[in-house]
Amino acid sequence: MKNELNFLHVVRLTLILFFFIPLIMHHFFSSSKINSKLKNNKTKQITKEIISPDRIKVYNVKNDTIFEINFEDYIIGVLSGEMPASYELEALKAQAVAIRSYVLDKIINFNKQNYLCKHNGAHICTDPGHCEAYLSQEDANNKWGKDWTKKYFDKIMQAVLETKSEYMICEGEVVKAFFFALSGGGTEFASDIWGGKNYPYLKPVQSKFDKNSPNFLSEKKLSVNDFKKKLKLLRPEIKELCDSKISLNNIKKTTYGSVREITFNNENFKGEEIRNTFNLRSTNFEITINDDCITFLVKGHGHGVGMSQYGANYLAKNGKNYKEILRYYYNGISFSHLN
Numbered sequence: 001m002k003n004e005l006n007f008l009h010v011v012r013l014t015l016i017l018f019f020f021i022p023l024i025m026h027h028f029f030s031s032s033k034i035n036s037k038l039k040n041n042k043t044k045q046i047t048k049e050i051i052s053p054d055r056i057k058v059y060n061v062k063n064d065t066i067f068e069i070n071f072e073d074y075i076i077g078v079l080s081g082e083m084p085a086s087y088e089l090e091a092l093k094a095q096a097v098a099i100r101s102y103v104l105d106k107i108i109n110f111n112k113q114n115y116l117c118k119h120n121g122a123h124i125c126t127d128p129g130h131c132e133a134y135l136s137q138e139d140a141n142n143k144w145g146k147d148w149t150k151k152y153f154d155k156i157m158q159a160v161l162e163t164k165s166e167y168m169i170c171e172g173e174v175v176k177a178f179f180f181a182l183s184g185g186g187t188e189f190a191s192d193i194w195g196g197k198n199y200p201y202l203k204p205v206q207s208k209f210d211k212n213s214p215n216f217l218s219e220k221k222l223s224v225n226d227f228k229k230k231l232k233l234l235r236p237e238i239k240e241l242c243d244s245k246i247s248l249n250n251i252k253k254t255t256y257g258s259v260r261e262i263t264f265n266n267e268n269f270k271g272e273e274i275r276n277t278f279n280l281r282s283t284n285f286e287i288t289i290n291d292d293c294i295t296f297l298v299k300g301h302g303h304g305v306g307m308s309q310y311g312a313n314y315l316a317k318n319g320k321n322y323k324e325i326l327r328y329y330y331n332g333i334s335f336s337h338l339n
Ligand SMILES: [Zn+2]
Pocket: 118, 119, 124, 125, 126, 127, 130, 131, 132
């Protein structure tokens, strides 16, 4: 009996050594090969797309359709929609390179970030809150009249043509070139505004010349009741927040004054939440609470991350070229061209 058991044990060991282990090893290495093959294919696809995105698919949110367009023509449409065409040529050129970089990054990442769903399968959409505003020449004619086209369209085309195929890279990756209208005195870390990851090229820089803009300050007043109603929509689960007198417990700000976090009646809110809820121009605000009225005094316009468009125009007026402007707002970047 003991001999039989020993014999069975030897058979089991032999099977494990000569059959199962090689089978498992084969499976493991084949999977690695397949994964590596898939990874290489994906890299090739991305490289191919970045080398030649000659046509891209754009989801038009206004009429729920997708149109295909030549990549550089798309940049012309976005530049028309995103920056005042009256701005200096070098500011428009800086903006064109920023848009191209932003769009390329979206093309590279659109599968990863579930953009396919949000865009019905297109690379990018025309919603400025999600991707980029886009204005065709016809849209521009309808919006501003044919005189605008006569006066400015050539200038926009020139800005795109003179920077044709140029984009920004940093540490081997295409730059997520965020931009906005007007800072509150300086730009911000992405994490201070949206939370999450920081990028080495998106660091706070002073942009004090933005204070020269006639639109630098804006004010928003609302009754305490309206204020409470809107806060209640933001935090429906918290009753006591709106049943008592509103008091400001704490406010955390960035170097340049944007509100990272604010606490009313012991409840924390992100600055961006307050901005969106009360439709403020930026998160760079002071708040005054009186018995019957709440007043926001807001500096700048936009999220504050990346390039200030007003600042770019100021620098252009003062003799800086588009590369100097971009290097000023995006830390440690370099330039590259699509083939
Ligand atoms: Zn989008």
